[in-house]
Amino acid sequence: GEDVEQSLFLSVREGDSSVINCTYTDSSSTYLYWYKQEPGAGLQLLTYIFSNMDMKQDQRLTVLLNKKDKHLSLRIADTQTGDSAIYFCAVGDEIKAAGNKLTFGGGTRVLVKP
């Protein structure tokens, strides 16, 4: 089955850029997502990219996809203390009638230091 890997922890200074990395194994993954989980809360979709794209930018967020290496990254520009959270990478199969099943990575805990 699909395997999605992330590093466990990232520490950055406020105002710097953060880069969170994710690797996956299934080359047929079509939908690739980044979710954010703040303490005590559920997951919130941050952004997503389709496998026919290499890059997507949304305000402070930039997603890069390297399909050859099966590597996905999320860059947060000008990181703020409110960005401290756990970030999950998730990948999905082709849309099936049964819905969009996702495989999640283990999550990267980002700590932003003032």
Added chain:
Amino acid sequence: DVKVTQSSRYLVKRTGEKVFLECVQDMDHENMFWYRQDPGLGLRLIYFSYDVKMKEKGDIPEGYSVSREKKERFSLILESASTNQTSMYLCASCVIGSEQYFGPGTRLTVT
């Protein structure tokens, strides 16, 4: 705004008890999911449902069952709770092909 609610934020149960975790969504979504979240393991899919009374096993269904009698409600059942089922349980819903919306989670402790 999509709203996914879960019946409890925190729950403490004894080993062997039957446990019901309820999830309700208000956006008429076809698909609903139950995950458990454990440190370092991310989210693992327990069961999902793509229609009323329809269910499919996820990656770790052992020890769990589900019920979807109404479109808006998806229940996770632990027939006989065990300590290794202590975890954070997250419910999600979506329309086909769209992002999943998550509830706030239920932290279950089995003693």
